[in-house]
Amino acid sequence: MADKVTPRSEDYSRWYTDVIQRAEMADYAPVRGCMVIRPYGYALWENLQSALDKRFKATGHVNAYFPLFIPMSFLRKEQEHVEGFSPQLAIVTIGGGEQLEDPLVVRPTSETIIGHMYAQWVRSYRDLPILINLWNSVVRWEQRTRLFLRTTEFLWQEGHTAHATYEEAEEETLRMLNIYADFAQNEAAVPVIMGRKSESEKFAGALRTYSIEAMMGDKRALQSATSHNLGQNFAKAFNIQFLDRDNALKTCWTTSWGLSSRMIGAIIMVHGDDQGLILPPRLAPLQAVIVPIWKSDAERAGVMESAQALAKELDGLRIKLDDRDDVSPGFKFNDWEMRGVPLRIEIGPRDVAQGNLVLARRDVPGRPGKTTVPRAGARQRIEEMLATIQSDLYARALAFREANTREPRSYDEFKAAVEDGFARAWWCGSAACEAQVQEETKATIRNVPLDQPGGTGPCIVCNSTATEQAIFAKAY
């Protein structure tokens, strides 16, 4: 666990799996494509969960739980939906030793069973909107899996709402997209681009899909969350209808939106370095670790007393005093760096004598990241430094993305751009141009950013007049 990881420049995907395992975030499970999220990784998930959950609650959503099993017949009710998901389904055909008449699908997502229940719960416009979120796991039989990024079973939340009008549904879809972006940027320190998915990349059964996209450390894109305006597709398939004020029977408009444990992969890949993880202070399971240093037993007593007092002063922050007696301070430095703890507090005999502490920032390796601060008022300094680390991580990631995003003028420039980063280019909107790009470059349209320059330009592929720019990149 204390060995060095594969450098990112040598083999990025090896680095990624090395770091996760060495930092004890997750481990491979004995089931193909599945992982065990270990306590350290789960603690990160819990922090992420609570930051998101607060935002959901603040916008009027409530949590509920829906079944793991969904009748196969439900999925068939929405044509596009079942076509999109059938290759990825795990299906239970035997229960209690008997063949099931209607096989049960292990949920790949819950739109259908939600639709079934909402149809029963909605009678009047007074019942709307319904704003429910689920924290659960889903199963999609993926062919190629990677820890956190794509596993057969993954943790996520799925929000499902029903509204009286199209406008309200669209407003909700965008509201949640903004919440995801706010969360990603302010909690995870991951800069994201909000945008609309192309027809070919949208959710199976949606009218329109929006996403937030982030650039990883290897310059590839990762879709970090999605928000779908489902139109009336599911409402019609499941008869979610209500009697409106005008006494007319109308069909609902629904939305769904999700963010998964994949976000943990994004945090790892956006911030990590060759020393290991770098976790954003607001989500890190441990915000600071105190490493006491001593030589003699006499020094030990004084140092430990001071370290324990400091730990008490820092109550309320997520702190650990590393009092292990069997490893050297140097080992502990590297160990906690591997795990991405944002701040290390060193306290030794010199510091005790002089009334100082040494603070070492994880995001600034080596000497330059170390500062000696007076023991008095340390808590405030530490809190300030955590806030600085949080915003510096975001700024650094944003600068990296901008440095690796190009606006090519020609198709040749475009091809070079998507080889090594994001390309922002005019796109005429045709599926043919999109397919050609994918065929020739392996890059896909990540999304059409909500933030557009206005005006028109020549489509990067076919030169015809385009009214929107899209982000093209190779993606996870």
Next chain:
RNA sequence: CGGGGCGUAGCGCAGCCAGGUAGCGCACUUGAAUGGGGUUCAAGUGGUCGGAGGUUCAAAUCCUCUCGCCCCGACCA
């Protein structure tokens, strides 16, 4: 599903071609010293060699079958 690779101690590997009853590094245990950037020395623990069958006096090693995993591609949060 196509291509490639690998299964020998917890992890990483050697041994296999030229069969003779399993070894190295790390980790782990114990002890001592050490301790401001991955500490050292000493002594230990730990393996039905992925599984099944076959050849042989004898199989990690040769033959047949099988299972699993990882990596790269097409599909996906």
